[in-house]
Amino acid sequence: MHILVCGGTGCHASASNQLLENLKEQVAEKDLAGEVQVIATGCFGFCEKGPIVKMIPDNTFYTQVTPEDAAEIVEEHVIKGRKVQKLLYRDPVRKEIISESKDMGFYKKQLRIALRNCGLIDPENIDEYLAADGYAALGKVLTEMKPEEATKVLIDSGLRGRGGGGFPAGVKWEIARRVQGDLKFVVCNADEGDPGAFMDRSILEGDPHSVIEAMIINGYCIGANYGLVYIRAEYPLAIERLKIALNQAREYGLLGDDILGTGFNFEIEIRYGAGAFVCGEETALIHSMEGHRGEPTFKPPFPAQSGYLGKPTNVNNVETFANIPVIFNKGAEWFASIGTEKSKGTKVFALAGKINNVGLIEVPMGTTLREVIFEIGGGIKDGKKFKAVQTGGPSGGCLTEKHLDTPIDFDNLVANGSMMGSGGMIVMDEDDCMVSVARFYLDFTVEESCGKCTPCRVGNKRLFELLETISKGKGTHNDLDKLRNLGEVIKDTSLCGLGQTSPNPVLSTMDNFWDEYLAHIDEHRCPAGQCKDLIKYEVVAENCVGCTACARNCPVNCIAGERKEVHFIDQSICIKCGACFDKCKFNAISVS
Amino acid sequence: MKKVKSLADLKKMKEQLQSRIALREKSEHPDGIIQVKVAMATCGIASGAKDVMDFFITNLEKRNIDAIVSQTGCMGYCYAEPTIEVRLPGQDPVVYGFVDLKKADEIIEKYIKQGELVDGIIPVNYKTID
Ligand SMILES: Cc1cc2nc3c(=O)[nH]c(=O)nc-3n(C[C@H](O)[C@H](O)[C@H](O)COP(=O)(O)O)c2cc1C
Ligand code: SF4
Numbered sequence: 001m002h003i004l005v006c007g008g009t010g011c012h013a014s015a016s017n018q019l020l021e022n023l024k025e026q027v028a029e030k031d032l033a034g035e036v037q038v039i040a041t042g043c044f045g046f047c048e049k050g051p052i053v054k055m056i057p058d059n060t061f062y063t064q065v066t067p068e069d070a071a072e073i074v075e076e077h078v079i080k081g082r083k084v085q086k087l088l089y090r091d092p093v094r095k096e097i098i099s100e101s102k103d104m105g106f107y108k109k110q111l112r113i114a115l116r117n118c119g120l121i122d123p124e125n126i127d128e129y130l131a132a133d134g135y136a137a138l139g140k141v142l143t144e145m146k147p148e149e150a151t152k153v154l155i156d157s158g159l160r161g162r163g164g165g166g167f168p169a170g171v172k173w174e175i176a177r178r179v180q181g182d183l184k185f186v187v188c189n190a191d192e193g194d195p196g197a198f199m200d201r202s203i204l205e206g207d208p209h210s211v212i213e214a215m216i217i218n219g220y221c222i223g224a225n226y227g228l229v230y231i232r233a234e235y236p237l238a239i240e241r242l243k244i245a246l247n248q249a250r251e252y253g254l255l256g257d258d259i260l261g262t263g264f265n266f267e268i269e270i271r272y273g274a275g276a277f278v279c280g281e282e283t284a285l286i287h288s289m290e291g292h293r294g295e296p297t298f299k300p301p302f303p304a305q306s307g308y309l310g311k312p313t314n315v316n317n318v319e320t321f322a323n324i325p326v327i328f329n330k331g332a333e334w335f336a337s338i339g340t341e342k343s344k345g346t347k348v349f350a351l352a353g354k355i356n357n358v359g360l361i362e363v364p365m366g367t368t369l370r371e372v373i374f375e376i377g378g379g380i381k382d383g384k385k386f387k388a389v390q391t392g393g394p395s396g397g398c399l400t401e402k403h404l405d406t407p408i409d410f411d412n413l414v415a416n417g418s419m420m421g422s423g424g425m426i427v428m429d430e431d432d433c434m435v436s437v438a439r440f441y442l443d444f445t446v447e448e449s450c451g452k453c454t455p456c457r458v459g460n461k462r463l464f465e466l467l468e469t470i471s472k473g474k475g476t477h478n479d480l481d482k483l484r485n486l487g488e489v490i491k492d493t494s495l496c497g498l499g500q501t502s503p504n505p506v507l508s509t510m511d512n513f514w515d516e517y518l519a520h521i522d523e524h525r526c527p528a529g530q531c532k533d534l535i536k537y538e539v540v541a542e543n544c545v546g547c548t549a550c551a552r553n554c555p556v557n558c559i560a561g562e563r564k565e566v567h568f569i570d571q572s573i574c575i576k577c578g579a580c581f582d583k584c585k586f587n588a589i590s591v592s
Numbered sequence: 593m594k595k596v597k598s599l600a601d602l603k604k605m606k607e608q609l610q611s612r613i614a615l616r617e618k619s620e621h622p623d624g625i626i627q628v629k630v631a632m633a634t635c636g637i638a639s640g641a642k643d644v645m646d647f648f649i650t651n652l653e654k655r656n657i658d659a660i661v662s663q664t665g666c667m668g669y670c671y672a673e674p675t676i677e678v679r680l681p682g683q684d685p686v687v688y689g690f691v692d693l694k695k696a697d698e699i700i701e702k703y704i705k706q707g708e709l710v711d712g713i714i715p716v717n718y719k720t721i722d
């Protein structure tokens with residue numbers, strides 16, 4: 001029997017390492033160490049309900065396990081063969097207990113390629129990766145294929161970059177391969193700046209060797225002997241696991257000189273970023289690695305022509321790399337048979353927001369938003385109504401009810417006014433105000449703009465101010481025109497992808513929720529009741545029983561009233577925090 | 593000292609290491625595979641179930657039989673321990689009692705390899721928890 005304990009960042013934060021120790025101790029105490037292995041794995045994607053423990057071979061899936069539960073798991077499940085009921089997962093909608101992951105809606109429609117080893121193997125042990133076919137692709141490429149043949153496999157697979165742009169990975173390798181150069185570089189982009197995304201972190205934490213293996217293959221294909229991983233310093237666990245993996249690969253001779261006796265040399269170094277969104281843009285990332293300011297420069301020249309230290313450089317994203325070893329093991333045809341016509345394979349998404357199952361998922365391209373949100377995601381929290389989903393983070397747009405049956409792929413998302421981005425997916429319900437959503441993303445962009453070019457530096461600030469005016473109920477129709485015109489100009493004239501996409505959240509919420517913008521302007525009303533300046537909390541005299549709960553909880557003490565008498569809110573002091581509304585058990589506070 | 597010097601080394605290592613995670617990979621599709629469950633509650637362990645389980649793990653692998661070996665709780669036949677349950681793909685599970693190493697060997701050779709029933713079957717009509 002194997003007991004798999006999640007060692008991803010989410011579960012780690014809720015004491016999964018202590019749980020791991022306790023389980024090992026219990027197993028040893030019961031003298032079962034020979035029969036029962038306790039293994040720390042990468043993220044299962046179900047972080048919200050972590051720490052996760054999975055029992056093999058019966059596949060029992062335990063959620064929210066605390067270190068104190070270790071004894072019961074060993075005593076009951078391992079020894080007596082009885083599942084520990086209180087730790088089983090309960091379906092949020094149907095309320096029934098589901099004991100195996102394969103029966104959970106969350107996992108049913110998933111297909112794990114990039115995340116194949118996350119939650120299956122111990123990422124700190126290269127032997128487990130080798131057992132899972134690890135480095136077999138490298139072996140095959142180095143000994144049986146010429147660089148151009150291997151690159152052709154990648155072209156035929158149809159794999160497109162997962163970092164946002166969706167550029168065909170094989171084509172990019174081919175360009176870098178053809179460029180003449182005595183020194184070339186392979187760069188792995190692990191900057192992961194989208195505020196809602198954490199797939200790259202999870203891959204590096206759960207399966208670092210797959211990225212290392214792919215980078216070496218990349219080096220062989222384009223004629224590079226050096227690789228660099230650019231990772232944000234805020235990812236300590238991913239960095240640690242990557243370092244362990246690099247050392248083990250070196251020790252095994254899979255990284256370094258004369259790999260597998262083929263005469264091919266490759267070395268990988270780690271570079272740390274300070275976590276600026278713009279440093280994820282490839283030219284900015286390269287400047288940052290060179291020790292310059294992390295500011296983008298105009299393309300061309302592309303990194304393939306002049307990248308790190310002015311040398312030909314191939315940049316790919318973590319998730320892109322993680323797909324590559326499997327493509328060589330199972331063949332380009334196999335990969336190309338998954339997905340849609342122009343988007344092959346799968347995509348990892350970070351599901352978040354007002355959804356029942358928050359987490360990291362991987363689905364074939366072409367899966368619909370409805371399947372992702374209502375089947376895998378388990379629907380909207382608290383039975384509320386779905387309103388929109390933001391894909392592509394601060395560069396993307398929102399999709400609504402009418403897009404629910406659109407198959408998700410690179411091109412469909414763009415055609416519908418959003419984009420794939422790195423795979424963040426934030427679900428919004430009827431209580432979310434779309435003007436506020438647009439303002440939130442603009443706030444982020446203004447903060448993250450590097451300031452190098454005027455349209456982005458000044459234009460986004462103006463967009464933000466216009467949105468603020470509207471959310472205060474002081475906007476005009478003229479402001480709406482300005483938003484649209486300015487947005488278009490910023491898109492057309494900005495230097496890098498950050499500015500070129502930053503107006504998307506505004507433009508797409510205007511396209512899809514025009515009435516909501518009008519309500520803020522014409523009626524000075526926020527239909528979702530979110531914009532503080534447009535709402536008012538009042539006591540409904542008929543319902544108020546004078547329990548004083550509201551008055552005791554008001555942070556600014558602006559509610560007056562004697563016990564058992566109707567209370568009253570002083571509007572001039574109220575900060576609209578909503579505490580009274582939440583505390584009143586008698587429906588006696590209204591929001592308007 | 594480098595551990596993997598050539599493709600042949602790599603393949604050899606993979607073969608040696610495969611069994612580490614085989615249980616995890618196989619458990620994804622348990623229906624198509626032979627399953628052996630050894631009752632390992634206190635009563636089972638006391639009567640030698642651990643040795644029987646280890647015997648199955650090493651010998652099934654040695655004899656190149658693809659199978660999942662796991663322990664399970666007390667099956668309620670404490671008088672007949674060690675007991676094991678064997679489930680061949682597409683068939684109902686069969687429970688054997690008083691399994692010692694010799695019996696275990698016979699079960700592998702006769703029942704698992706050739707589908708011939710072996711003495712020692714406990715007639716059952718029960719459902720295990722999983
Ligand atoms: C503002 C901005 C931020 C970006 N952030 C990231 C990032 O965090 N991670 C990433 O892989 N790519 C990011 N990209 C895309 C990279 O520029 C580049 O296209 C990508 O790393 C190429 O890898 P791929 O082809 O494998 O996707 C960003 C682009 C822009 C314009
Ligand atoms: S678009 Fe924005 S982030 Fe990009 S270079 Fe210009 S100012 Fe900097």
Ligand code: SF4
Pocket residue numbers: 539543544545546547548549550551566567583584585586587588589
């Ligand atoms: S909590 Fe509700 S019922 Fe109680 S005093 Fe306040 S308004 Fe009245």
Ligand code: SF4
Pocket residue numbers: 537550553554555556557558559569573574575576577578579580581
């Ligand atoms: S909204 Fe907040 S500040 Fe206003 S009355 Fe209620 S509790 Fe007080």
Ligand code: FES
Pocket residue numbers: 006007008009010011012042043044045046047048050051052
């Ligand atoms: S970190 Fe444990 S499930 Fe994601």
